[in-house]
Amino acid sequence: MSEASLAAVFAAVIRRDLTLAVRRRSDVFTTFFFFVLVVSLFPLGVGPAPDTLRTIAPGVLWVAALLASMLALTRLFAGDYADGTLEQLALSPQPLVLLVAAKVVAHWLVTGVPLVLVAPLLSLQFGLPSDALSVVLLSLLLGTPCLSLIGAIGAALTLGVRGAGGLLALLVLPLYVPVLIFGAASITACASGMAAGAHLSLLGASLLLALALGPWGAAAAIRIALE
Amino acid sequence: MLEAVDLECVRGSRRLFSGLSFRVARGSMLWVLGPNGSGKTSLLRVLCGLVLPAAGSVRWCDEDVRVARDNFHVDLLYLGHAAAIKDDLSGRENLHFGLAQSGVVASASEVEAALREFGLSGRDDLLARALSQGQRRRVALARLALAAGKRLWILDEPFTGLDADAVQLVQSHLVRQLERGGAAVLTSHQEVDFGALPVQRLPLAA
Numbered sequence: 001m002s003e004a005s006l007a008a009v010f011a012a013v014i015r016r017d018l019t020l021a022v023r024r025r026s027d028v029f030t031t032f033f034f035f036v037l038v039v040s041l042f043p044l045g046v047g048p049a050p051d052t053l054r055t056i057a058p059g060v061l062w063v064a065a066l067l068a069s070m071l072a073l074t075r076l077f078a079g080d081y082a083d084g085t086l087e088q089l090a091l092s093p094q095p096l097v098l099l100v101a102a103k104v105v106a107h108w109l110v111t112g113v114p115l116v117l118v119a120p121l122l123s124l125q126f127g128l129p130s131d132a133l134s135v136v137l138l139s140l141l142l143g144t145p146c147l148s149l150i151g152a153i154g155a156a157l158t159l160g161v162r163g164a165g166g167l168l169a170l171l172v173l174p175l176y177v178p179v180l181i182f183g184a185a186s187i188t189a190c191a192s193g194m195a196a197g198a199h200l201s202l203l204g205a206s207l208l209l210a211l212a213l214g215p216w217g218a219a220a221a222i223r224i225a226l227e
Numbered sequence: 228m229l230e231a232v233d234l235e236c237v238r239g240s241r242r243l244f245s246g247l248s249f250r251v252a253r254g255s256m257l258w259v260l261g262p263n264g265s266g267k268t269s270l271l272r273v274l275c276g277l278v279l280p281a282a283g284s285v286r287w288c289d290e291d292v293r294v295a296r297d298n299f300h301v302d303l304l305y306l307g308h309a310a311a312i313k314d315d316l317s318g319r320e321n322l323h324f325g326l327a328q329s330g331v332v333a334s335a336s337e338v339e340a341a342l343r344e345f346g347l348s349g350r351d352d353l354l355a356r357a358l359s360q361g362q363r364r365r366v367a368l369a370r371l372a373l374a375a376g377k378r379l380w381i382l383d384e385p386f387t388g389l390d391a392d393a394v395q396l397v398q399s400h401l402v403r404q405l406e407r408g409g410a411a412v413l414t415s416h417q418e419v420d421f422g423a424l425p426v427q428r429l430p431l432a433a
Binding site: 009088090099 | 303
């Protein structure tokens, strides 16, 4: 027995959440297939007009990613809140802010990364030019962690609230708007032959801001929820 | 070591207790008694710093626990009503991660020994959902075997749902904790005999 370092506790929280995600695969698949299905339904519904599809593709991809990430958010802290794990985390010798960050990282690995990886493939259905595919990947790579971090604040604020799902959407969706705008705009820019750098930089800036404020806000909300 | 000064706790519109002061010295134990709803769990949560008292303060080694939070948490082991046991993890994993998040690194053999001591050998790889209520309590309490480094144990109803052997086991760990100069605060409805150990009783009125 020895005293655990911050890195060890951080890693243990991530490993536990990943192990749990593997044991409850259906939760992960729900988010993933939701994204795949919603994105795939649009070409079928709108019809095979390449110009229309190309125009709507960025918006469809990003709105679907937004909703898919929302779908998984309610589970971020709810289980830990119900079984007392959050109390234990709040009483850990390591700062709660960083343990919350570890939980968000694990959540993003499970719900965000699969979306990032499958999105370029899905965007082929919309006839996006091939150089836009890398921007799709990059924008989602920068954007989905933002969604998880912002969502963590909402998930923590709605702990123990009845009808948490609806309230969570009301709280979090407005905060997602900048990410949606920059993310979709970067793909649109690239698809129409302009540089996407500016939009991606703004996405990166949003990520840094979310990284600085998200875990801190979520940790504060968790302490309130535990009282 | 642990000192409560003039504590007051209000839940909803009800005042659970007020003007509550006590000290728990090294090597001694505080036993909180009282009927359901008298605020035992609330008191423990106030002592941990999870709940802010309406008045008064809790001090650990002469520092307010809300101020010197990190120092306090290094010394604290809290077992609440909810045992923080995950259905989808095995007993071994539950114990390992449970200790890790309280800042204790235990080797695989130490975890195994603790589970064996708590009568769970052969079941350590079984998912917790397959365990009985009592066995889940045992997994949670197995943390005590590896928490020698924690100077303050705060245990909420540790004896509930345990058979006589397990009660004995928890009791012996409590004795060892006091003997090595630690302190403990617990609630229990069950009458447990601690013999000559310095046990301070704190009755709360409904």
